[in-house]
Amino acid sequence: VHKDLVLTGGLNELVVKLRNEGVTLYGGPRASKELNIPETHSFHHEYNSMACTIEIVDDVHAAIDHIHQHGSAHTDCIIAEDLKTAETFLRRVDSAAVFHNA
Known part of the structure; x- marks a missing residue:
C-alpha cells in the first residue's frame, strides 16, 4: 500500500x-x-x-522490490489511477500473471 x-x-x-x-x-x-x-x-x-x-511502501519501486524479495512469482496486481506507475509495475514485476486494477 x-x-x-x-x-x-x-x-x-x-x-x-x-x-x-x-x-x-x-x-x-x-x-x-x-x-x-x-x-x-x-x-x-x-x-x-x-x-x-x-x-x-514509499513508491512503486519499493513495492516492486518488496514483491521480488517476498513474492511467489505467481500473481501480482497493482491498483492505481496513475498509468505511468501502473505501466512501471506491469513491466518490472516478474510474475506469471501481473494485473492492473483487476
Missing part, C-alpha cells in the same frame, strides 16, 4: 471494508504499527483463507 493512502485515510477505509467482509489482516512492520494489527511472521505465508498481509 502506498504511503499516501495512509495520509488520506484511504488505508483505514480499506481496512474497515476488508474486516467487514471477514478478512483477517496481518501487517508488515510499517502497516502493523500504523493500523494496530498483528505483525506477520512471514511474507511468504499462503493463508488459503480469508486473510492477507499488507505493508506500506
Whole structure:
C-alpha cells in the first residue's frame, strides 16, 4: 500500500471494508504499527483463507522490490489511477500473471 493512502485515510477505509467482509489482516512492520494489527511472521505465508498481509511502501519501486524479495512469482496486481506507475509495475514485476486494477 502506498504511503499516501495512509495520509488520506484511504488505508483505514480499506481496512474497515476488508474486516467487514471477514478478512483477517496481518501487517508488515510499517502497516502493523500504523493500523494496530498483528505483525506477520512471514511474507511468504499462503493463508488459503480469508486473510492477507499488507505493508506500506514509499513508491512503486519499493513495492516492486518488496514483491521480488517476498513474492511467489505467481500473481501480482497493482491498483492505481496513475498509468505511468501502473505501466512501471506491469513491466518490472516478474510474475506469471501481473494485473492492473483487476
